[in-house]
Amino acid sequence: MRYAILLAYDGTCYGGWQIQKNSITVQEKVEEAAEKIFGRKTTVTASGRTDSGVHAAGQVCHLDAETTIPAEKLADVFNRYLPPDISVLSSAAAPENFDANRSAKKKTYTFRFYLSERRNPLKDRFSVWVKSPLDMSKLRHISGSFVGKHDFKAYCKSGSQVKTTVREVYSVDVFGQADKHSLDVEISVCGGGFLYNMVRTIAGTMINYAEGSLTEEEIARSLKEGDREAVGRTMPAKGLTLESVDYGFPLFK
Numbered sequence: 001m002r003y004a005i006l007l008a009y010d011g012t013c014y015g016g017w018q019i020q021k022n023s024i025t026v027q028e029k030v031e032e033a034a035e036k037i038f039g040r041k042t043t044v045t046a047s048g049r050t051d052s053g054v055h056a057a058g059q060v061c062h063l064d065a066e067t068t069i070p071a072e073k074l075a076d077v078f079n080r081y082l083p084p085d086i087s088v089l090s091s092a093a094a095p096e097n098f099d100a101n102r103s104a105k106k107k108t109y110t111f112r113f114y115l116s117e118r119r120n121p122l123k124d125r126f127s128v129w130v131k132s133p134l135d136m137s138k139l140r141h142i143s144g145s146f147v148g149k150h151d152f153k154a155y156c157k158s159g160s161q162v163k164t165t166v167r168e169v170y171s172v173d174v175f176g177q178a179d180k181h182s183l184d185v186e187i188s189v190c191g192g193g194f195l196y197n198m199v200r201t202i203a204g205t206m207i208n209y210a211e212g213s214l215t216e217e218e219i220a221r222s223l224k225e226g227d228r229e230a231v232g233r234t235m236p237a238k239g240l241t242l243e244s245v246d247y248g249f250p251l252f253k
Helices: 028-038 071-081 136-146 198-211 217-224
Strands: 004-008 056-065 085-094 106-115 128-130 148-151 165-177 184-190 240-245
Touching: 004 028, 004 071, 028 056, 028 071, 028 085, 071 085, 106 198, 136 165, 136 184, 136 198, 136 217, 165 198, 184 198, 198 217, 198 240
Parallel strands: 056 240, 106 128
Antiparallel strands: 004 056, 004 085, 106 184, 106 240, 148 165, 165 184
């Protein structure tokens, strides 16, 4: 029987989602837990491979197993065997043809940073400190440049092995909330799929523009001509979180 699980994890100590030889990964820990539960090696497939240091609030996975454990109780059983920085938030029976990766319609990522004169260690685990002055109106203005279908080859790591670098972005939203010492900013990007480093580079390009070190014309050229020199910096992984995955129907109650 096929099951779906909804995962949240702090990616700080992991080399990303996918199992690899030289780093501990989230998939490794989840599959170790699954083997203890079901008594055999079990492949757990995620909606996508979050990079090293990237977090998830709503990573969706599927797995196949034969068990008498009620589907909705699998979350609790998994959490007995998972480390504190990984948790299954919900579990459910899934359609037999459901594929967490291939069935995904939309994914939403949020990049978080904070504007402050001085670094705040309580914010540093899940967001990035930006000291430079930044024009929030410019940040919101440039967000629209990335919406639509574009060739994002300038926004992914060079040498990435993909069939096409064309991706469609459905929305880019900017939110800000001030406290006594800083302004917390979120850049939320929703799209059909993303290239390696794409969201972090979009965020860096938007920040560079809002700081005044990139022009709107340069950003337009980066999307039209794939000019890497017209793209901003790739922001650190710790500021990025996979928020949700949409399949066009509700998976979890």
